[in-house]
Every structure is written in structure tokens, then in C-alpha cells.
Amino acid sequence: MNKIITIAAVCLISAVSLASSSSGSEERASSHVYRLNAKTDSLVLIKDFSAVNSTVEFDLIPQNSYAQVGMLFRYVNENDWVYVGCDKATDNLGFARWYIGTPKGKKEIAHDISKLYAHHRRHIKVNCIGRTLTVYVDGEQIVHQYIPELSLSAGQIGFRVHDKGNVQISNVVCRTVEEVANVPAKKKSYYTLSSSCMDVLLNKDFPSVRSYIWKKDHSQLGGQPFDVKTITINGDTYRPSVTGKTEANRVLYTLKIKEIAVDLQVCCEVKDNVLQLSVTDIKEKGDFKVRTLAFPDHNLVSISNASPDGCLSIANNVRSDTFYPLKDKAADSTSQYGSILLLNTDKLAATLESNSIYNNRQFLYRSVQIADSIVTGIWGNEWIYRGYDGKILPLPYIKVILANDRNLDNRVDWQDGAIALQEIYPKPFGVDMLHNSYATITMNFASCAQYPFLRQLDNIKKFYLATDGFGQMLELKGYQSEGHDSAHPDYAGNYNERAGGKKDLAFLAKEARKYNAHIGVHINHSESYPEAKAFNDRIVTDMPAWSWLDQSYFINKEADVLAGTFEQRLNQLKEDIPDLSFIYIDTYREHRWLAHETARLFTRNGWATWTEDPDVFDKEATWIHYNPSSKSLIHRFIHHQYRDGYAAHPALLGGYSRGAEIGFMGWQKGRDFNGVIRNFFIKQLPYRYLMHYPVLQLDTARAVLEGNLVAVGDKKTGTVIKRGELTIMSGDCVFIPWNPVTEEKIYHYNVRGGKTIWQLPFSWKEQSTVYLYELGGKGRRFIESLTVRGGLVEIEAQPGKGYVLYKQEMKQLPEMLWSEGGLVKDTGFDSRSFENWKVQGDSALLEVKETDYGQAYLEIKGKEPAGVSQIINGLTPGKEYIASVWVNVIGEKKAILMVQSGKELNEQVSISESKVKNYTDNTDRFRTTWQRLKVPFRLPANRNDIILSLKGGMAANDTVAVWFDDVRLVECLHAEKAGFDYFEDFEHVDEGWGPFIPCQPGAFTTHLSQRHDVYTDNTIHGEWSLITWREKNGEVYRTSPAMICFAPKQNYEIEFNYKVDNRDVYKVVGKSLLTGEQIFSYDLNRTGKCNVCFTTPDCTDFYIVIVKQGNGMLVIDDFGIKGKLVQNSVK
Template sequence: MNKILTIGTFCLISVTSFASPQLEKGINDSSCTWYLKSGQDSLAWVDGFSAVNSTVEFDLLPQNSSAQVGVLLRYVNENDWIYVGCDKATDHLGFAYWYVETPNGKTEIARDIAKLYAHHLRHIKVNCIERTLTVYVDGEQITHKYIPDLPLSPGRTGFRVHDQGNVQISNVICRALKEQKREIVKKKSGYTLSSSRMEVVLNKDFPSVQSYLWKETQSRLDGQPFDVKDILINGDRYQPQVTSKAEADRILYTLKVKEIGVTMQVCCQVTDNLFQLSVTEIEEKGNFKVKTLAFPDHNLVSLSDTVPGSCLSVADNVHADRFYPLKEKAVDNTSQYGSIVLLNSDKLVATLESNSIYATRQFLYRSVQTPGSVVTGIWGNEWMYRGHDGELVGLPYIKVILSDDCNRDNKVDWQDGAVALQRVYPAPFGVDRIQNSYATITMNFASCAQYPFLRQLDNIKKFYLATDGFGQMLELKGYQSEGHDSAHPDYSGNYNERAGGKDDLAFLAKEARKYNAHIGVHINHSESYPEARAFNDRIVTDMPAWSWLDQSYFLNKEADMLAGSFEERLNRLKVDVPDLSFVYLDTYREYRWLAHQTARLFNQNGWAVWTEDADVFDKEAVWIHYNPEAKSLIHRLVHHQYRDGYAMHPALLGGYNRGAEIGFMGWQKGRDFKGVIHNFFTKQLPYRYLMHYPVLQLDTARAVLESGLLAVGDGKNGTVIQRGEQTLMTGDCVFIPWNPETEEKIYHYNVQGGKTTWQLPESWKGQETVYLYALSDLGRKLAGTLPVRNGRIEIDALPDQGYVVYKREMAPLPEMIWSEGSPVKDTGFDSQLFDYWQKKQGATDALAVRETAYGQDYLEIKGKDAAGVSQVVNGLISGKEYVASVWVNVIGRKEATLAIQSGEELKKQTSIQESRVMNYTDNTDRFRTTWQRLKIPFRMPAGQKEIVLSLNGGVASEDTAAVCFDDVRLVECLQTQKAGYAYFEDFEHVDEGWGPFIACQPSAFTTHLSQKHDVYTDNTIHGNWSLATWRERNGEVYRTSPAMIRFAPGQVYEVEFDYKVDTRDVYKVVGRSLSTGEEVFSYDLNRPGTCNVRFTTPDCTDFYIAVVKEGNGLLVIDDFGIKGELIK
């Protein structure tokens, strides 16, 4: 049991009266400020106030970020009290934890994203009525909960600070509240509104419904059975003066709250099967401002458990459903949250739609004992009328949607209500693209530029050709700074230069649209990394968050939003990259005004919302990354067409893996182009087709959709999709018309291969012949002309081969231009021809474009004889400095050479004869291969504009020897060579990667080129850039690349570099040989300084220098240089 100690010095607040009909007595003092700091447990009392039911609100200014502060209520003695407070500042996901505590124990009541940041003012409000607690932070309700063991004796009110808590409290208001009694009211004469389908009777003395009548069947539902005439404004209950009048098609109410000078106009209307209550005007006289508004206990629809077939159905967030036959439902001690709520009898069902921005807590329900029955009601949660910025969010409305059996299953249940709701639900921005696109993710990370923006454009073209132009949506992780999770929250002005920078990114986004592809970027507005240009004390807190390349800290999103800096950075991104189509917002767990405002900013820039968690952006997100727990059938039936964000369903599909198999450009090491095509045909294509049709009926393994579609899933046959006699999918075999509206072509894919017979769509009636095309990454090729017999065709398919069927013979596709935007063309040999690359004289038969097992193209030069290719690269600027590079793999022993020439003034080449060192660059198709990178830095001679770039394979002693080339790249890049050194790197201008170093083992990839940022970083030494590593695995961390630095046997060298460490006895630099096993030198890096080692290499050609780690700590190096003669 906690012992409560009283602080010795504090200011007393005198008792004042408070004029509200709902309040008995109160204290209101804005003149006093308390400073509470505790090493154990401390308390400050509000003098002269004692109550059972009360509200306490105050301004809270934390002096640190430990939280551990709250309100004491009903304090009688050390054995009889209630504490409500925030006792855990944050978890790793960014949630603060709120608890209620009594002498009998402690209970969590909320996990909320609104944290108590140091020096950020919060306004806290705690309402306690009987055993129900409601907590507000900055005017937003974060929890409303019944706690069964709360003591009920009247007692004192105070504030408690414990452990590391340190706060400033001011503007304290305490008020005693009356318990709200529910009384059944007899129905009086009221107003009647009518449409062609239903009739609604409303009360005259308050905007509430008495009853609903469904005209066709004369079925009825009740409205408000209780005498409740209150409203909640800013969390306080008021009883307004109400006047009303009827007009031709609506009822108008005027609600006046004299105590605060607020007058509201409310309009009620009926259209078709929909009743709508709208607040059309709020007038504020004086200084009082309305932030939130609610109609508490406002049963818009209610049902007694005596009504035949009565049932309550609730989507609990997006994760699960609750179905309550009212005969079996227990009484609720307080109202409960619901994302979607539905009440039905055996004749009629009702549900709600609202513009409340409380996301998955938009609605409330409660079952109450009345004489003779239990009555269950549903109504809307609070609306936020005014945001934290003082601007209006929007005038509130709520709709009641009624339906009978509208899904044609000969009964009325929740599904009819969900279908009716689906038909009026507002579609999120950008949903049309996700319905028609393959969703995928690309990855650049840790300075390595694994997939430069222009290479991604070529890969978009490959997918475009292999799917006959199907849409694509690509989420780019790592478009900023050093790649994924770098430079948050810059968003703009700090683009990934190693991947191509702003110009290449903008070019990618623009050109991708020509190939029905749409680019989006991954951002984060929860955490900030110190190297980000936007990292500053105004918006960044002292709470540590995710750590990867650097330690990040939680952002104060509200401060960023209110300052306008968040919007400013987003708008700069729009200007810089105007053709972006969506933004993926990572690790985001806001649920109210901040989320609403963020989605508004995205949409006004033309961006659809993608995000990580399924319960965020409930109305706005069209794609969710983490979806396995999103299993609510109610939510899915309503939102099926609008979001790709649910767990796998045997009939409706979705839930496809968001890991490696989603893409072939690095995310989670994904590299398998063939696997992506397989997943397109068997997973995303049929799912996208189904997304075009509303769901009518749904259970755990079966779905009936509009347009006569039936989807069934079972363990034996997989998913079967049919429309009448036409089968569209059976297991991994598909025959899907596209698009669903025009059906101009039909996709076919058969994992097993073989002959299958298919019914053509009705729109193809009259076809006597159809044309079958085989698809590949070179496009479509006529595979045969198929006769139509009785509206059916037979296809003899190859296994795992994509096809498309057309009504007529199609013209050849325009010739693809590869590597647009790059000085070098066909950089990845994706044309599979030698139109861009010229074969040199020699063994031209040894030249071929090959394909890896996972579908990546490369150039192979094989055999004993020498051969090569070259390309004239023009458009270069004399006097500019560039880097030419290519990825190389040597099989056996054969020299692979990269060479450039411009006239007689520029002749350079570099080569390797073998590649035995494993490539551990993560997030690339070369991971765990022996591909290495050759590069040549050069300056264009005066008067020259072009070079000849050559890739050569030398002579070899074995026919099986081969050299392989891929991903040629030429970028503008300043030189870093320094006089007196055979090799020098200051890390100021690295084209890609870690300068001369490569990873030695599969790593945590917490090594990167670190950028200086004023006082916020300490991981650079000279200039603006250094190489930093931390938290990698023990052992060799990185080593010199054998393709960039080759030591000659038996030669004397000197290596030097500046470094700093934060821990002794963790790092050392060594010189080793793999073939001899020798360690020539070892130098401990124990204190900041300069490492200088002179050594003689052993008799080997595989000597290298490596950094070795044992323990934990940071190492930064800079100005790495080697003296001595290296092998060219």
C-alpha cells in the first residue's frame, strides 16, 4: 500500500460558487501555481473541496518526461482513496499508460499516444461519477471506463506526484457533479418526418427520436426511451433551453446554454432510408469556445430484449466483433465504445455513420435494466468541433441508416445494416488506385543506395511488361538522406543523394505514371533522428524511441503541427516531387485531431494515406502494413472496397505477406521478380478484382458480392471465385477479366500448368476466336489463336506462366527505352539485346544476357577467350567530376575490367580476377553472393562531352570461367583523392556505400555515413561526413573491398585514419589474409585520436584491413588513407 505524504508548502485555493444546473459546488482558481516534485510519494490538497462525484481539471506542465503524476479523489484516509494518473511515460510504441489505483490495487485504464512531454503544457480533466472514470487530455477523451471496486465515500481532492515525477500545476477547477438518473419517459406528441421508405417521430423538447417506422413492412424500432435532455460541451454536462419548429422537410431546434453563452442550431431530416441529425450553427458569445460536443446517453436507436430476433453487433476496433443476442446480453455499467454498431430485430436493422474524428471509438452502446426488460441503445461519441489550433474541424452530423433484408438472404441481421452503411459510407481519397494496382515496397538503407531511383524505374518497366500494364503502387523506403529511417522528419530538402537525389526521385515519380505506376514515400512523424535537418528542441522530446542508424527521440507532433512546420515540410515535398501519389506514415498511433489533420494535409496535396496499424486513420487509410490482427467481419464488410488492410480471409483474400515476397527491390531482402509475378497473379490480382464489388454476405469462409460473385474458401481447393457458371479462380489457377468494368482482356495463370477450360464473360458473347499472349518482362508475345466453342475456350498453359487473352490480335508494344534519365543506357541489360551495348571484336559468342534464378538480368562473358562490350556515353560536361561503376561477379578465374576513355587525355581502368568475398550488403539482390563493385572516379577533359565505357572479360584457362556485369552506373561526384596517398577517403563525397569498406557479415546494418548536424550529433570528425558504426554484431564489422583496394604481396604500406570511440576495449583495426590466416597487425581503438600503422603484406593477394568489434559502443572514423602502391 502506498503511503500518501503531504507536501509542507503549497497555496490553498479558496472555495467559490459555480453556476451550472449540473453542479452542486466548485472551486475555480487561476491565480495559483503548484510546483510538485517527488523522490517518493507526495501530495498536495485542494483545500475545502470534498465530493463523491466530481470533475477535476487543471493545466499540467511537466518539468521532465517521467510522468508519474495524477489526481487523488475521494481521499478519506490511507485506506480509502482513488488515484487516477499517468504512471508510465511511454512504451516502445509510444503509448503512455494511465492507471487507476486504490488501496486494493492498480488497474490500467488507458494506453494513449498523448504523452506528458517535458515542458509541454497539457490540460487534464478527470470526471468520476460513481464508478465510471472519464479522462481528457487537451480536450480529447482518452478513456471512459467502469471500475468495479472504486470506493464511494466522499473525500478530499488533491494531486499526487511520485518516484521521478516533477510537475507544475495551475488553473485548477474542481466541481461536484450529480449522478445522472435514467427515467423512462412516456411518449408525447412529436414531429413526424417521412420519406418514401420510412417515417421518424421526433420529440419537440429535445432533438431526439421517439420511433422509426419502416413503411413497407410496418416494422418499428424505438429511439430514445429515457428522459435525457443534456448536452456535453468540452466534457461538461449542460441542460440547454430548447425551442423547435417544423418546416416542410425538416425539424429545426435551437439549444441555448446561457451559462457559457453558447447557442446551437440543430436540423433533423429524413431521406430515403436515412435519418440525419446535423448541427448547422454554433454561436459563441464571449470568451467561451466550444472544442468538443456530444449528446450523452442519446439513444438514437434502442431495442428491448423482448423484441423477437433482437441483437446488438459491434465492430470492436478493426480487430474483432462482438455479437450479442439481447436475450443473453448483460447490463452495462457504463457506455462502451464501438467502431461500428448495429441493432436489429427480425424485421429491421439500424446502424450509424458520423463525422466524429474519434476513429474506432466513434460510437457508443449500452444495455440498461428497465422495468420488465433490458433496453440496449446506440448513439454517437463526441465530436471535436475545434482543433488544437483553434480552427474549426467541421459542423457535427450523425446519420441513422435503416434497412430490411437488403442483402437478399431472406433474413434481417447485422449484415443488412453493414451493407446499407457501406452504400452511404464516404470513400477515402485515392481508393481507386489501390483497387487497380499491385502494392509493393522498395528499400534503400544505410548509405548503400541498393536500388537507385533510376534502377527502380527500369524495374517498374519490367513489371509493366510482365503484367501487360497492370497498375503499380510503390512505397519507397529510404528516399531520404542515408536511406530507410534516416532524416525523419525532414520529408523534403534532404533527399537520398546516393540513390539519385531530388531530381532522380522527381523523374521517377513523373515517368512511372507513363507505365501505370504510382510512387509514394515512407515518412515518420513519431520519431526524429539527430541528423535530420528538422531535428530541434522545439519539436523533439527527450524520450528515446527507435534506434537503428542512430538513436531517435519521440516527436512532439502537436508542437510541430501547431507551429506550421509539419505542413511546411510536406508542402515542400509536394513542390519538389509533384507527382507523388501517396504517403506511407510509419509508426503512427494518433487517433483523433492530429490524425484527422494529418490526413487532411496529405489529401490536399493529392496523396492517399498508407499507414502501419489497422486501427489508425479508420476512415482515411487505403493500405495497411500490419494487418494480421484486423479480423473484424463487420468492419471488413463495410470497408472491403476501400482499404487493403485486413487479415487473410479464405474467400475475400487480402492479408498477403507484406514482407520479402511483396517486392523484388530490397524490402526484407526481397529480390525474386519471378516470385512477385507469381504473387501478382495468385494473390493481389484476384483480391483487387474482388475489391471492385461490394460485399453482400460474409462469414468466415464465404462471401457473396454484387454482380453475382461468389467467393468460397476451403482447405482443400483454396479460394474459388465464380459468377454463375463462369469460374474466375480456383486455387492457384485464375481466369480474371480486367478491368472489372470493361473486361477488355482476361488474365490467366496456372501454377501447375496444363489444359483448363474456361467460360468467357457475357461481354465477350459472339467471339468466335480469341488471342492468347504469353507474358514476360519483355512484354506480350502471341502464343496462339484459340477457338471459342459454346462460349468456352481451352488453354494449355505452361506452369507459372502468365498469359493475357484478347478479343483481337494486338499491335506490338512500343519499344521500351531502358535507363531513361541515366547517361548510360540499358544499365541492367534488361533489353536482353545488344542494341545499346556494342560487342567488341573478339569472342562475341561468349557474350550473352542471362537471368538469375530469381529473374534478374545480367551480362555474362564466358570461356577462355577475351570479349567485351562498350557504349558511347554522351551528355557529360567537361571539367565535371564523375564516378563510373559496375557490379561484377567472377566465376573461376578470369579478369573483369571496367574501362573508360575520352580521347587520348582520359584512359582509366580497374579490374579484378576473382570474387570470393561474400557480399553482405543487406536489402539487395546481391546479398550472400560474391558480386562486388568496381568503380572509376574521373574528371572530364576540357572540350570533351562523351566517353566510351567498356566492360571486358579477359582470357582464361577454363571454359567454365566467366565474368558477369550488372547495374552500370555513372553519376556526377566530386573526387576525394589526396596527394601522397594511393587511396584516400574523407567520406565527404561518396557515390554509394561506405567508401572503401563493405560489410563482413550479415549485420544489424547500423553502420552508415554520418552527417554533422550542429550541436545535435557527435558522430562526425572532420567536415560534414564520417563513417559511424554501433550495435553491429561482434567480430569483423567491415573490411576493405577487394574490388576497390588490392594490396600487392610483400609490399610495405601505411594506413592511417582519425577516429573516436565512446567506450574502451571494444574496437580494433586489423590486417589479415584469408588464404594464409595471418593477422599482420592489430591496433586497439581505445581513445579518440589517429590510427597510424606501417606494415608489410604477406605473400598473398587477398590481404585486407578490417574493423573488429567485441562489446558495445560507437566508432567513428574519418580521413582514411593508404600509402604504398596498390594493384590497379
């Protein structure tokens, strides 16, 4: 900094003197536009203005996206100055980094989501009073902090850029500010408001509290200890004229601020144990518009350090707490933020609730020396009254809530205040769904459509049956475009066609509700991908963000919201998919108006709010993805019923993994249905039970809740939950009445199995017999009736099996309709029967079996041929379709997929072995040898039906078998080109990468890329090409042996167009593993056409593969083969 100031060309500009905005202050404004560039003019000082305490505001337009710009104040010389600025435009999480600097060095003072985008105007305001610094960006406070390093010398104001900084600064206004010392309040006249619980004494000359008197024992709490009569509007402090009057059981104050022609009406009223202070009217009588408003140092409750057992308890945020015994607390240099604040003496506790939208900075506290005492007070942070869009938000209010010993533990502490706060806390939208549903995540990714929407519906039914109808919440990752993180922010109009598109997604969301399941989708409003239709220069910046399928760029959310395009896309999603229940918004780190507006739009559309980080949507989010660091006991105490987003707690549970453990539909490679059922019974079910009840007492290992519930956690025995004398959980064994209110059934699960004895709940006291059912893939199955003796029942359970008890015999659940919405019935054999399939051959050779992770499949075994078939009606004559199925061959036996329709259509494909590893990520078949067979066909013009058959051919012995699963039939155009025996132009791929499959586990960033002219260059011809980048070195993708099988010793020619961005990275290779021969290797070094002629060796496993060594991108298109293939599943 010294060097730069010393050598920089300093531009001194006189300021224009304006009238003072308030008595005793001086204001200067400059009409100049300052253009600062680190390479030329890097520093400007405002001449003829010097101050210690000042407010400076200005407009800033960065000319690039590097930021590296700030303000100088108290500039005396090159050895005495203070700098505050944004020195890092964004980190990898999207936060701009703000620093304070002096000649001795610099330190970070804030990381905030409001970034300095290139060519986007920001209004910056900096207040520096004493050693307290407050910074506003576009009218919203991002820093309020005591900086001990600040010099107190009067000095000039200026601006500075460094490194790559390049900005335009204009509309500069500098004001001196008087530092007001708070003086102790004098005795003065007051109003008294009364309720059944308390009297509140209010000062007549300003809407502030004098004291509280609790009627039951006449104990008291203090209010405002200072003579403070100021209000802050838009970051500037004014002293209004005040008049007051009583009206019914409330006091009305009128505050008039002459300097800006603004009048406010403030109402104070008391009901039960709550004092509410509300701004009921704001009159703007001139041009001035109120953006923010605050009552500075407005101690609504205060306690002296002499108060017995006095304590200040702070939820700093959702992550941590701080507890200050007041007898030991030192004075604070300035007020500090808190998410939740509680003060208590030995008689009373007090806390606050406000509609400020400053997220987890809603409140302020400060301890101040007054005579021989230190007094600690709490009050509200400022309110945002107008958003970026100029629209008015709900009028401000703040509530003071008092409590005595609410949990009857014979003492008063923060937990009593928390109980009282919990009772009036605003309930977020969607909590009822949260209390009664299992949370899981599904995944489609990289064009592979691993879990088509209709298959997800079948999986919902599987869970429904295995849990006796328990609720589900499914977050769909990859409902758009090519799957997860591929076309944000296209919330609508760009659905994942390979997974079923808009039609199947809407069907899934609607039908899921019949099975007590709620569908939500994963969106992103932080990063945009260039293939997205919404990607454009108006809302997308040039700041690189997350890179996965493509390189994304940060979205300018303000621009998107103010243009109305954000709301339009959400509304279109609501119109297209009306039965969605929630939105998961990823990587979202806004805290103020933008977050408030986003949650408002979600709620208006009937969607609960889910998100990734625990620090955002403090009052709105009901489910948080990243929860390990969320360990605030105070925050959890109050939000326990409202938010599933905390670290695991020995007693209150929660904290379950958000990874593979909770799902069996691909997220984080999750596939284990049996593990999901265990997770349900042992983790989520007891947690959901506890969520029905407010917390009364809480420490690090024990919780007491309403409903006579006590939960205790122990490292050796696990969690034990009791309701009175009734044990409902003991370690990994549960006996949970459901639901917690009506208790019409009881869930039982025992990891180890065996006999256990349980006491029935009181609501079952009349039962002499109860009925035990085992739960599984076909629903509940009656096991036996159990005799009740002395209110006790003994259950013998199988290890890891779920059970349910009823008071009476229950009817068998209706037969499930599998694969609704699709053309093929029971595509995954989840019925465990052949009701929808006609058996061909010896039925003893066919069996529906289950993998060790709970996935059903059809096995056809032995050396004799056999199979199943299904007649499929309702097709469109003359249309093109693709039938496909996953197959796995055990030994050597032909697996056949056949499609027939009359005499005109008879197509089939087959494989006799499946030895190639399946590395399709995010699927239950990852690292297995399952392969996908496909039959493309055109339906005859006179037919609307087909017979689809799955067969196992003749084999040499009885030890071999073929497995089939997940049959699919979709309407899909075929790629054809004259002169080629095989051709793929990637324009109409049903799922996957055309003829190619991945060769190894890796980043899995290969995908079908869609043309978006101007913004992408990842396509060659038409709308679609195949792109790969950021995969591991080695073999990337190869021809699938189930789709392309080369004949031995045959002449072939391959041809495709390609594009690369680096030389010597990619090559196409033809090889055989059986013979060890590499027949050709063609370097893909320049954009153009690859053409290779070759003769295959004497082998059956020849394949073509893309090999990578280095970094770079490869795009291919129009892949064709000339030469007769052994089998060709795509014509």
C-alpha cells in the same frame, strides 16, 4: 501508495470559492501553482472541497519525461482513496500508460498516444460520476470506463507524484457534479418526418427520436427511451432551453445554453432510409469557445430484449467483433465504445455513420433496465469542433441508416444494416488506385543506395511488361538522407543523394505514371533522428524511441503541427516531387484531431493515406502494413472496397505478406521477381478483382458480392471464385477478366501448368476465336489463336507463366526505353539485347542471361577476350565522374571496367576473382559474391563524351565467365590528399561506405553520418564521417577487394582519424585468409588518430578490417593509404 501518503509532507491549501456553473453544483478554483517532486513534496490535497461525484481540471507541466503523476479523488484517509494518473510516460510503441489505483492495487485503464512531454503544458480533466471515470487530455477524451473498484465515499481532491515524478500543476478547478438518473420517457408531442421508405417521429422538446416506422410492412424501431435533454460541451453537461419548428421536410431545433452563452441549431431531416441529425450552426456569444460537443445517452435507435431475433453487433475496432443476442444481454454499468454498431430485429436493421473524428471510438452503446425489460440503444460519441490550433472543423452530423432484408437471404441481421451503411459510407481518397494496382515496397538503406531511383523506374517497366500494364503502387522506403529511417522528419530538402537525389526522384514519380505506376514515400512523424535538419528542441523530446541507424527521439507532434513546420515540410515535398500519389506514415498511433489534421493535409496535397497500424486513420487509410490481427468481419464487410489492410480470409483473400514476398527491390531482402509475378497472379490480382464489388454476405469462409460473385475458401482446395457459372479462380489457377467492368482481356496463370478448360465471360459471347499471349520480360508474346467451342476455351500453360487473352490480335508493345533519365542506356541489360551496346570480340561469347530469381545480367564467357561498349554523350567538360558496375567472376577471368575519352582519358579497373561474400543488406546480391568496380575520372576540358566498356579478359579455359550488371555513371567529386596513394574523406561518396564493405549479416547500422552541430557528435572533419554501432561482434567491415588490392610483400602505411565512446571494443586488423596471418592489430581505445606501418605477407588477399567485441560506437574519417596498390579505383 499507502507508504507514500503516510510519510509524505501533505500540503493543505484553501481554495477560492467561485460562483456555481450550474444549479446545485459547487465550484472551487485555486490560483496556486503546485510544484510536486517525488523527492520532496510528493502530495498535495485541496482543502475544504469534498465530493463523491466531481469534475476536476488543471494544467500540468512535467519537469521531466517520466510522468508518474496523477490525481487523487475521494480521498478519505490513507486507507480509502482513488488515484488516476499516467504512471508510464511511454512504452516502446509510443503509448503513455494510464492507471487507476486504490489501496488494494492498481490496473491499467488506457494507453494513449498523448504523452506528458517535459515542459509541455497539458490540460487534464477528470470526471468521476458514480463508478464511471472519464479523462480528457487537452480537451480530447482518452478514457470513458466503468471502474467497479471505485469507492463511493465523499473525499478530498489532490495530486500526487511518485518515483521520478516532477511536475508543476496550476489553474485547478474542482466542481461537484450531480449524478442524473435517466427516467423513462413520457408520451409527449412530436414531429413526423417522412420519406419514401419510412416515417420518423421526433420529440418536440429536444432533438431526439421517438420511433421509426418502416412503410413497407409498418415494422418499427424505438428511439430515445429516456427523458434526456442534456448536451455536453467541453466535457461538462448542460441542460439547454429548446425550441423547435418544422421547415419543409425537416425539423430545426434551437438550443440555448445560458451558462456559457452558446446557441446551437440542430437540423433533423429524412431522405430515403436515412435520418440525418446535423448541428448546422454554433453561436458563441461570449468568450467561451466550444472545443467538443456531445449528446449524452442520446439513444438514436433502441431495441428491447423482447424484440424477436434482436441483436447488437459491434465492431470493437478493426481487430474483433462482438455479437449480443438481446434476449441474453445484461444491463451495462455505463456506455461503451464501438467502431461500428448495428442493431436489428427480425424486420429491420439500423446502424450509424458520423463525422466524429474519434477514429474507432465514434459510437457508444448501452443496455439499460427499464421496468421488466432491458433496452439497448446506440448513439454517437462526441465531436471535436475545434482542433489544437483553434480552427473550426466541419459542423457535426450523425446519420441513422435503416434497412430491411437487403441481401435477399430471407432474414434480417447485421449484414443488411452493413450493406445500407456501405452505400453511404465516405469513400477515402485513393481507392480507385487501390482497386487497380499491385502494392509493393522498395528499400534503400544505410548509405548503400541499393536501388537508385532510376533503377526503380526500370524495374517498374519490367513489372509493366510482365503483367500487361497492370497498375503498381510502390512505397519507397529510404527516399531521404542515407536511406530508410535515417533523417525523419525531413520530408523534403534532404533527399537520398546516393540514390539519385531530388532530380531523379522527381523524374521517377513523373515517368512512373506513364507505366500505370504510382509512387509513394515512407515518412515518420513519431520519431526524429538527430542528423535530420528538422531535428530541434522545439519539436523533438528527450524520450528515446526506435534506434536503428541512429538513436531516435519521440516528436512532440502537437508542437510541430501548431508551429506550422509539419505542414511546411509536407508542402515542400509536394512542391519538390509533385507527382507522388500517396504517403505511407510509419509508427503513427494518433487517433483524434492530430490524425484528422494529418490526413487532411495528405488529401489536400493529392496523396492517399497509407500507414502501419490498423487502428488508426479508420476512415482515411487505404493500405495498412501490419494486417494479421485485423479480423473484424463487420469492419471488413463495410471497408472491403476501401482498405487493403485485413488478415487473410479464405474467401475475400487479402492478408498477403508485406515482406519480401511482395517486392524484388530490397525490402526484407526481397529480390525474387518471379515470386512477385506469382504473388500478383495468385494473391493480389484476384483480391483487387473482388475489391471492385461490395460485399452482400460474409462468414468465416464464404462471401457473396455484387455482380453475382461468390467466393468460397477451403483448406484443401484453396479459394474458388465464381461469377455466376464462370470460374475465375480455383486454388492457384486463375482466369480473371480485367478490368472487372469492361473485361477487355483475361489474365491466366497456372502454378503447375498443363491444360485447363475455361468458360468465357458473357461479354465475350460473340467470340469464335480468342488470342493467347505469354507475358514476360519483353512484354506479351503471341502464342496461338484458340478456337471457342460452346463458350469454352482450352489453354495449355507452362508452369508459373503468366498469360493474357484478347478478343483480337494485339500489336506488339513498343520497345521499352531502358534507363531513362540517366547517362547510360540499358544499364541492367533489361532489353535482353545489345541494341544499346556495341559488341567487341566474338558475339557468341556474350549473352544476356537471367538469375533464377529473374534478374538480367550480361555474361562474357570463355578464354578469349570480349566485351561491350557504349558511347555516352552530354557530359560536362572538366567535371569529375564515377563509373561503376557490379561484377561476378566465375572461376578466374579478368572483369574490366574501362572509361576512355580521346587521347587524354583512359582509365580502367579490374578483378580476376570474386570470392568475398557480399553482405550488403536489402539488395538482390546479398550473400552472393558480386562486387562493385568503380572508375573515378575527370573529363578532359575539351570533351563531353566517353566510351564506357565492360570486358572479359583472357582466361585459361572455356569454363570461366564474368558477369556484369547495373552500370552507373554519376557526377561526383573525388577525394584526394597529397602524399597518399589512396584517400577517402567520405565527403563525396557515390554509394556505399567508401572503400569498405560489410563482413557479415547483422543489424546493418553502419552508415555515413552527416554533421548536425549541437545535436550530433558523429562526425570528425567536414560534413561526413563513417559511423558504426550496434553491429554484431566480430569483423564488421573490411576493405573491398574490388577497390583496394594490396601487393604481396609490400610496405604500407595506413592512417585515419577516429572516435570511440567505449574502450576495448574496436580494433583495426590487417590479415590474410590465404596465409592465416594477422599482420597487425591496433586497439582503437581513445579518440584520436590511428597510424600503422606494416608489410604485407606473400598473398593476394590481404585486407584491413574493423573488429568489434562489446558495445559502443566507432566513427572514422580521413582514411588514407601510403604505398603502391595493385589497383586503385579511387584517386
